[in-house]
Amino acid sequence: xxxxxxxxxxxxxxxxxxxxxxxxxxxxxxxxxxxxxxxxxxxxxxxxxxxxxxxxxxxxxxxxxxxxxxxxxxxxxxxxxxxxxxxxxxx
Numbered sequence: 767x768x769x770x771x772x773x774x775x776x777x778x779x780x781x782x783x784x785x786x787x788x789x790x791x792x793x794x795x796x797x798x799x800x801x802x803x804x805x806x807x808x809x810x811x812x813x814x815x816x817x818x819x820x821x822x823x824x825x826x827x828x829x830x831x832x833x834x835x836x837x838x839x840x841x842x843x844x845x846x847x848x849x850x851x852x853x854x855x856x857x
Contacts, residue, residue: 800842813827
């Protein structure tokens with residue numbers, strides 16, 4: 767835990783900057799693994815063997831990949847119940 771003076775300074779700074787919002791992340795990093803997997807797929811399927819002669823071409827390729835992924839979404843399906851996840855055991 768931060769010293770009281772630091773906590774007060776942080777709270778004061780946040781009060782002066784109302785557009786800043788903290789988003790607390792889950793205690794496990796499975797969400798980060800999902801994000802990392804998505805970027806790995808982007809790299810493997812679209813960028814790795816691509817030839818881009820400009821930043822605009824690269825941006826277009828990335829935007830096309832995103833549009834294609836959004837056209838054919840694959841929703842995440844939980845394989846365990848919330849209770850089993852919170853207990854940390856297999857269902």
